[in-house]
Amino acid sequence: MKQASHKMKSKFHYWRNHFEGNKNQFDHINWKLQEKLTLKETSIIKSSIQQFQKGENSEGKHLIQFAKKYGDATYLETIKLFIKEEQKHALVLGKFMKTQGIEKIKAHWIDNVFRGLRKLTSLENSIIVLITAEIIAAVYYIALRECTTSNTLKRICNQILLDEFMHINFQSFTLQQFYNNKSWLGKIYIRLFHRILMTGTTVVVWVYHKSVLRSGGFSFYQFYHAVYNEYLRSENIIKKEKNLNLDTTTHLIQL
Ligand SMILES: [Fe+2]
Ligand SMILES: [Fe+2]
Incomplete structure (x- = not known):
């Protein structure tokens, strides 16, 4: 009874149901219709897609540990489904890479830094x-989609963008719960920390992925601007300044 009333109170039912209902999101990809990337396309995307494929793949052990401590069974379930969805991104990208003869990589220093940062700290x-990383991905996969003629890769990118x-x-909604309980100084500190991390990451990702980003139609300024806009969209949710837009159909039109 106690557990049932706790479940009633969870704010994460919507998200658990969302991830539950999104399990077959790549079923529309027809793997038999594979177009070979040109040599030029391969040279542009190879090391970049290898890094992103690696970055998408995580067991999420530390995240699950933090989620357990949060004390909301529905949230824990949601996080587990979310991790599976990220692993699906890695799986689908890996499958595409295999059809193009692009091997997977085992490690990359940017990925290691991100994993290290996630381990050291709190759930928030x-x-x-x-x-x-997800705000960067929301722009990166637009560039990846635009710099290839492969319809399979374009469809994969579109689905990852929706996800x-x-x-x-989802993450902004979770951060909103922490933000609400902070003092005014705590609120300023956490947003400043995120902005600094976001700016540094944007510059590093540009340096390492500019071949894809440039071919996909982004100058550094345009990339920075697009990332910043997505950052502001997230920040508005965290600060509750805008209602959460959950309509992926309007998002797809905007892409
Ligand atoms: Fe992902
Ligand atoms: Fe993600």
Whole structure:
């Protein structure tokens, strides 16, 4: 009875149901219709897609530990489903890479830094590090989609973009719960920390992925601007300044 009333109170039912209902999101990809990337396309995307594929793949052990301590069974379930969805991104990208003869990589220093940052800190900081990568992904996969003629890769990118849009909404909603309980100084500090992390990450990602970003139509300024806009969308949710837009169909039109 006690557990039932606790479940009633969870704010995360919507998100658990969302991830539950999104399990077959890549079923529309027709793997038999594979177009070979040109040599030029391969040279542009190879090391970049390898890094992103690696970054998407995580067991999420520390995140699960933090989520357990949060004390909301529905949230824990949601986080487990979310981690599976990220692993699906890694799986689908890996499958595409295999069809193109692009091997997977085992490690990359940027990925190691992100994993290290997530391990060291609290659930809140862990989510801030995670959402920073997801805000980057919300722009990166537009560039990746635009720099290839492969319809399979374009469809994969579109689905990842929709998933990441909802990830950013979900993480922002969780961060809102922490934000609400902070003093005015705590609120300023946490947003400043996120902005600094976001800016640093944007510059590093540009340096390492500019071949894809440039071919996808982004100058540094345009990339920075697009990331910043997505950051502000998230911050508005965290500060509750805008209602949460959960409509992926309007998002797809905007892409
Ligand atoms: Fe992802
Ligand atoms: Fe994500």
